[in-house]
Amino acid sequence: xxxxxxxxxxxxxxxxxxxxxxxxxxxxxxxxxxxxxxxxxxxxxxxxxxxxxxxxxxxxxxxxxxxxxxxxxxxxxxxxxxxxxxxxxxxxxxxxxxxxxxxxxxxxxxxxxxxxxxxxxxxxxxxxxxxxxxxxxxxxxxxxxxxxxxxxxxxxxxxxxxxxxxxxxxxxxxxxxxxxxxxxxxxxxxxxxxxxxxxxxxxxxxxxxxxxxxxxxxxxxxxxxxxxxxxxxxxxxxxxxxxxxxxxxxxxxxxxxxxxxxxxxxxxxxxxxxxxxxxxxxxxxxxxxxxxxxxxxxxxxxxxxxxxxxx
Amino acid sequence: xxxxxxxxxxxxxxxxxxxxxxxxxxxxxxxxxxxxxxxxxxxxxxxxxxxxxxxxxxxxxxxxxxxxxxxxxxxxxxxxxxxxxxxxxxxxxxxxxxxxxxxx
Numbered sequence: 001x002x003x004x005x006x007x008x009x010x011x012x013x014x015x016x017x018x019x020x021x022x023x024x025x026x027x028x029x030x031x032x033x034x035x036x037x038x039x040x041x042x043x044x045x046x047x048x049x050x051x052x053x054x055x056x057x058x059x060x061x062x063x064x065x066x067x068x069x070x071x072x073x074x075x076x077x078x079x080x081x082x083x084x085x086x087x088x089x090x091x092x093x094x095x096x097x098x099x100x101x102x103x104x105x106x107x108x109x110x111x112x113x114x115x116x117x118x119x120x121x122x123x124x125x126x127x128x129x130x131x132x133x134x135x136x137x138x139x140x141x142x143x144x145x146x147x148x149x150x151x152x153x154x155x156x157x158x159x160x161x162x163x164x165x166x167x168x169x170x171x172x173x174x175x176x177x178x179x180x181x182x183x184x185x186x187x188x189x190x191x192x193x194x195x196x197x198x199x200x201x202x203x204x205x206x207x208x209x210x211x212x213x214x215x216x217x218x219x220x221x222x223x224x225x226x227x228x229x230x231x232x233x234x235x236x237x238x239x240x241x242x243x244x245x246x247x248x249x250x251x252x253x254x255x256x257x258x259x260x261x262x263x264x265x266x267x268x269x270x271x272x273x274x275x276x277x278x279x280x281x282x283x284x285x286x287x288x289x290x291x292x293x294x295x296x297x298x299x300x301x302x303x304x305x306x307x308x309x310x311x
Numbered sequence: 312x313x314x315x316x317x318x319x320x321x322x323x324x325x326x327x328x329x330x331x332x333x334x335x336x337x338x339x340x341x342x343x344x345x346x347x348x349x350x351x352x353x354x355x356x357x358x359x360x361x362x363x364x365x366x367x368x369x370x371x372x373x374x375x376x377x378x379x380x381x382x383x384x385x386x387x388x389x390x391x392x393x394x395x396x397x398x399x400x401x402x403x404x405x406x407x408x409x410x411x412x413x414x415x
Contacts, residue, residue: 005384018362021362022359027358028384030341030354036383053354056355059355060356061358064355064356068363
């Protein structure tokens with residue numbers, strides 16, 4: 001099989017029929033014809049040159065096409081799917097937070113206002129679950145194109161921004177109230193704003209071992225706090241890749257959501273155990289792992305293509 | 312195959328160039344258009360432009376069957392449609408009206 005045939009087969013399983021017809025086929029046909037012509041004249045190096053230029057042209061064409069497709073306006077169907085995804089994310093997160101608050105109110109001996117004050121932290125922790133389920137359930141019956149994918153990623157980005165904002169401006173004062181209310185002395189990482197975190201890190205660096213609190217562990221928690229703000233985005237990208245590339249995720253969004261969360265929890269615990277003391281930036285590993293898995297999933301064959309082949 | 316999103320009947324500078332080339336010389340391959348444009352059309356984007364024009368209905372394409380036994384992928388020949396010709400005429404007459412000395 002020639003390299004153009006191989007490229008054609010590889011791309012055929014990943015690109016839309018329209019992209020294949022308008023871009024890939026004619027570009028590869030040009031590569032083949034130019035290389036063949038050069039070889040017939042006995043110009044091997046010219047043939048290789050045409051091959052390289054042709055493939056660069058194909059890459060550029062695909063990049064330009066992808067950018068144009070991603071910038072195109074959403075169709076009414078895409079907008080409906082996106083609205084459904086947003087509603088499901090909001091509903092799932094709100095339901096989980098309500099259930100958690102209710103359990104807290106019933107089982108905790110503390111006054112109800114103390115339980116309610118933990119709501120912002122609960123929202124930040126449960127938002128990723130809402131995103132994974134919302135994206136998987138909303139995309140269960142629709143094909144995911146570049147435009148819809150871009151819009152879903154924007155939703156993930158907004159959720160991440162909201163999560164980071166809550167962690168910066170809402171949780172610190174709430175944690176302060178909770179700590180002073182319960183008589184706690186030590187200011188926790190969650191209670192500090194980013195500027196306070198930076199100041200505390202410099203302080204720990206100056207004090208060295210006398211501080212009694214290892215600097216790497218503190219830095220790991222700081223990294224963890226920033227990374228947790230981006231967890232909704234990382235899991236949104238993963239859910240999007242799952243929904244577009246696997247059938248199981250479309251059929252059983254609840255179970256797949258649970259599996260994703262267990263996986264994320266395990267990755268977080270593993271990263272903490274492995275890197276907390278030696279490598280503070282290891283707090284980013286769970287997010288990085290899920291983004292990497294998303295990219296790998298995107299390289300898989302689309303289930304729509306397989307369905308086309310079998311029908 | 313229906314386009315993924317409706318295309319407005321606009322005419323970009325590159326599309327105008329392609330229409331002019333196809334009207335003047337009939338059927339052409341994408342690479343021939345690139346060569347004839349003297350650098351105005353690029354290899355990496357010519358098929359994006361041609362695909363968009365085909366969706367708009369300005370041009371149409373047919374596959375050029377390879378010689379028997381040669382194998383390989385069929386090349387695509389592009390030609391202008393009646394709509395493309397009308398669009399080019401409308402654009403040229405509009406430009407001539409706006410700029411009396413207009414000639415490409």
